Amino acid sequence: MYPVLQDSAKELDEAAKIDGANSLQVFTRILLPAVKPVMLAVLVMALVFNWNDFFNPLIYLNSNDKFTIAIGLQFFKGSQGNVQVGQMMSMALISLLPVLVIFATCQKYFIQGIKMSGLKG
Template identity: 40%
Template sequence: MNTKQKKLTKKVVQHVLLSLFTLIMLYPLLWMVGSSFKESSEVFVKAYQLFPDEWKFSNYSEGWRGFAGISFSTFYKNTFIIVILATVGSILSSTVIAYGFARINFRFKKMWFAIMMGTMMLPFEMTMIPQYVMFNYFGWVDTYLPLVLPTFFGVPFFIFLILQFMRTIPKELDQAARIDGCNTVSIFTRIIVPLVVPAMMTSAIFSFYWRWDDFMAPLLYLQTPTKYPVSLALKLFSDPEAVTNWGAMFAMTTLSLLPIMIIFFIFQRYIVDGISTSGLKG
């Protein structure tokens, strides 16, 4: 076997292995989509069967009707309100804070930065009870304020991500802008923000994912079903005291993935640009 044949064989083996690995990773997703078209009684009885013998498209209409007179259009509306407000708040505040750490000198700057980074290591379970007690004291329980308002004070991971990107921007641009008469705010809005758009978009995508999938925080703070997001509404499909409509639940679960997939495929190039922190491009 010559060198050319060896390279060809190696590529074929690599593609076969990658295809098998991809199929293994996608199998749970394919099983869920297939189950969304099955009768509820067949979902687990014929779990080995990827797709149903008879396709039940009515699962989607049944699922969309929701329960207790609340349709999934209400749950989707609630989710978009939470996600959009939280994403806008986290990106705007994190960008401003990152600019302060990157370009402004102030007392105890390193200490505050270390404290900010240290908060990234705190698990949610550690802050869950103190936060609930505080928000309950404020009277914010059963409102969207605990889910949205804290994001307007910065998200440590996004601050760090945007800060790392800002550090690749030459400070000579700031000095040139000051010579032209720009102040700190003008430099931030006219020079820095346009250059850190990839990092901001990456943070926005991550924020959208995390808020869309968030289950624990809405479970803690929301008590009225008409205010529930999609993540909580899907859980209500499963009732241990009654017959669960598994087909409708999987149908709504499949639909809940569409916004995330659309966002990813539209803005995926920003993820690479933002994480790589490649800085200025000529």
């Protein structure tokens, strides 16, 4: 952890203890709201990584009806190298929509995390 952030977190902890908060209250009312934007950012990044993962499902799944969208997009490529571009682009857009919706709903938390990182020391 960076020394400046560590010192400010320690100061917040000590200030809450002086005000009479116990350890659970310090965690739920001070530390958890400060970490919530970062946890949400990690959650969204992990979701996008797993949503677009290609090789792990290709290794583990055996039947065609259980394949993920990333693997399903490869079925639009023919064996001769011909590509069904229209169908592939529409399926890629459909697979992108859930990620865009999640990002749009969580965007305020990303901005909140940027605002909270500007603590005065």
